[in-house]
Structures are given as structure tokens and as C-alpha cells.
Amino acid sequence: MNRSLQHNSVNRVMLLILDITLIAFAFNVSNYIRYGSLDLQHQYNVFFVLFTLVWWIVSGFKNFIIRIDSVIACDKRFANVVNAFIMHAFILASCIVIFNLEALSRLLLLYTYLSTALLIGFSRLILQLINKYFSNSENASTKFVIVGTGPAAMSLHQTFSNDENPGARFMGFFDDAPDRNSPYASQVRGGVADLKEYCLENGIDEIYYAMPLTSKEQIDDLSDFADNNFMYFRIVPDFSAIVKRDVNMYLYNNVPMISIRKEPLELISNRIIKRAFDIAFSLTVIMFLFPIILPLIALAIRLDSKGPIFFKQLRPGKKNRLFVCYKFRTMHVNNQTEVQATKHDPRVTRVGRFLRKTNLDEIPQFFNVLLGDMSVVGPRPNLVSQLDHYSKVITKYKMRHFVTPGITGYAQVSGYRGETKELHLMEKRVEYDVQYMENWSFMMDMKIIFLTVWNMIKGEKNAY
Known part of the structure; x- marks a missing residue:
């Protein structure tokens, strides 16, 4: 390895x-x-x-x-x-x-x-x-086999298949009870009892044991066989018997650990990439776009209704920490700021309706991004009242707060934005937010940004 x-x-x-x-x-x-x-x-x-x-x-x-x-x-x-x-x-x-x-x-x-x-x-x-x-070719310098055909064996095979090491050649699986319907069934060379003879006849260099760690005798026997015949014997733990979902395993100071939930943004390198992009993107918008649209939107808001240009509101961010979220004001001044906007909401001004439909009301949030309270892409920060309510009725609601909230998000570009008067609508948002957390990539962020811009151009029926 x-x-x-x-x-x-x-x-x-x-x-x-x-x-x-x-x-x-x-x-x-x-x-x-x-x-x-x-x-x-x-x-x-x-x-x-x-x-x-x-x-x-x-x-x-x-x-x-x-x-x-x-x-x-x-x-x-x-x-x-x-x-x-x-x-x-x-x-x-x-x-x-x-x-x-x-x-x-x-x-x-x-x-x-x-x-x-x-x-x-x-x-x-x-x-x-x-x-x-x-x-x-036969010139491959290292030949290896995998004992087992379970999840750990398949993951290992996929890892080695995606490995750019031209000196390694996979020779087959060995399992006493393989899945005959598996696409890898043709690569099963026999049972565990056939392994030793096959290794000797074909000059195998490495044996990877990827079966549940329940048979100490079998592991010791194969380990001794490998040692006596100048082969490397490596154990790939199979936790499928005790863990019933996808997990991440990593080493911390040589101590193996299992993370039950897959989170690419746990890696500091990914967080650095995301934060660097957030800073670059928000600075670009603030320096080159904001000075152009601010006078126009500010004038339109002032002519349309009385009140401030900007609207400030506390929103829950990463790990439920509250921060001041900035937006262009889209409603008449009122005392119901913790009530979600509805279709044909009388509080929304004419200019505000346009700003909401085109997402232009979110532009000031790029200052939140620059300050680190928000990201360009992430789960949308809900109202404090929604946090209190939905965290009690939706199982995975709090999971969305493991990451920094965003100006736009996977749920929004997937059609789930606007009013959530029915519980299943918020459940779908949470589902997409969790999918984003577990499958984050830089290209996924780029795709969401592109779809957001496209939706701004064509308009969104659920934005009101």
C-alpha cells in the first residue's frame, strides 16, 4: 500500500x-x-x-x-x-x-x-x-488477489482500478459464497481453499483480505502462508456486519477512525478551496457589480416605498450561530419579519417582487460571504422561527447547519424555494441540503451557480 x-x-x-x-x-x-x-x-x-x-x-x-x-x-x-x-x-x-x-x-x-x-x-x-x-501485460511487476467479494472487497477493487499504478495487475477474487449475479462474478477464481494453490502457480505478490474479521484462524493461516512464500498479506477491514451505511475511514496519528457520515468539507483542503473561491467571487461582485446596481436598486426602492434601502435580520448560520444577514428591502416596513413570505403577500412591494423573482435582493449577502458568515453556495439560512419549529419535526434538519449557509443552494436550483407551507416541502429542502453536504465538490458549486444565474434570467415561479 x-x-x-x-x-x-x-x-x-x-x-x-x-x-x-x-x-x-x-x-x-x-x-x-x-x-x-x-x-x-x-x-x-x-x-x-x-x-x-x-x-x-x-x-x-x-x-x-x-x-x-x-x-x-x-x-x-x-x-x-x-x-x-x-x-x-x-x-x-x-x-x-x-x-x-x-x-x-x-x-x-x-x-x-x-x-x-x-x-x-x-x-x-x-x-x-x-x-x-x-x-x-505479463510485464506487470506486482500481481495481487483479493479475498472476499463484499463491500470492502468491491471498494478496494475500485480503488485499485482507479489507481494510476501501471505496475500492479489484479488477478482475481476468492470467496466461498460469491454473488453469482455480481458483474465481477467472472473474476472469482475459486473459494478460499483454492487461494494457496492459485497464488503459487501464478506468482502472486500481494494478498488483500477483505472479509469480516470473524475468523482469526483463517487470517493467521493465510498470513503464515504469505510469510512463508514471500508474499505480502494485508487486511482490509470489512465493517459491513456492524455498520449499515456508507462511512469514511481515516487515520489520526495512526489511530483508525470511522466517520459515519460522508462530508467532503471535513477536509481542510476542501474548506480552503471553498473559502478562497468565496473571497474571490464575493470581492469581484462587490467591486464590479455592486457599485453599478446599488444606485439603481436604491433609487427604485426609495421611489416605491418608504423605509431603509437594506434589510437586516438575524439568521442561524453554521452550528446554529446567529449572524446579521443583509438583503435589499423588499417589503413595506412591518413587525412580522419572522413570518415567511407567501404568494401575493401584501407586505411585498412592487420593486421587491421583482428583486425577489430575480434574486437581486440577495446581492448584499456577498458582504456576509466576505465576512465568513455565509458562502456563495450552501444551504439557505432559514428564519430563527423555522429553526425552532423544524428542528423538532424533521429528523435531519439540524444536519444542514454543519456547513456554512449559502446565498444559493442545491435545494433552490432543484425547484425547492419559496414558501414552505407544507411539511414535505421543507423535508425535500433538507434532503437536498444533506445531499449537498455529502457530495460537495467544486464543480458542484459551479453547476449550482450556473443554474442560479440561469434561473435569474428566466425567472422563478416560486420566488415571491
């Missing part, structure tokens, strides 16, 4: 070096096509560093480009590359605006992207073919 991890680390570094080399080559080629020279001007040398740095971030945290899994379908690999370049372009465009790099040649940038995409795409295709050849 450690040998594989070390190989992967070296592999990733080598692929990153290859990428940087190809990007540098693409820059020089693009500069020659655009200006007829291979010498980059100073501003393009600076831009090359920025371009490469963003590519390192994109390829690193999402594994889009630093994987060469031969088992991933061709269309999936193509989609991964496209997604990586879309994300890279989005972040780079934000950097160009923030650092005032508009003087860069758009034509040179286009040439650079096209040539980089072709070079990196072609390099990954070649690496895929090499990986596939070595993985399926």
Missing part, C-alpha cells in the same frame, strides 16, 4: 512537470503564431506563471488531469479534461479582472488554450495507452 502511494506521489509530480513543460511550449508556439517570435514579453512571462499556477490548483484538488485511469470510459476522460479547462478558464478570467490584466492579447490567449488543450489531451491519450498496456 505504501509503495503504491509513493508511486502515485511521484507519478503526480511527474505529470505536473509534464504539464508545465507542455504549457511553456504552448506559450512559445502561440507567441510565435501571434507575433512571429519565440521570446515572450515580460507581461506574458508573468501571465505564464499565473496560468501555470491556476492549472496546478485545478489539476491538483479535483484529480481531473493528474489521473490516467485506464478503466474510466473515454467519454468520461474527455469530459474530465473539458471540465478542467472550463474551471481553469473561469478562475483565470477572474484573476485577469482582479489583477487588471485586460491588456493581454485575447488572440494569444485563444491560441494558448487551444494548443495547451491539444498537447495535454494528446499526452494523456498516450499515457493511457501505455498504462493499459503495462496493466494488462
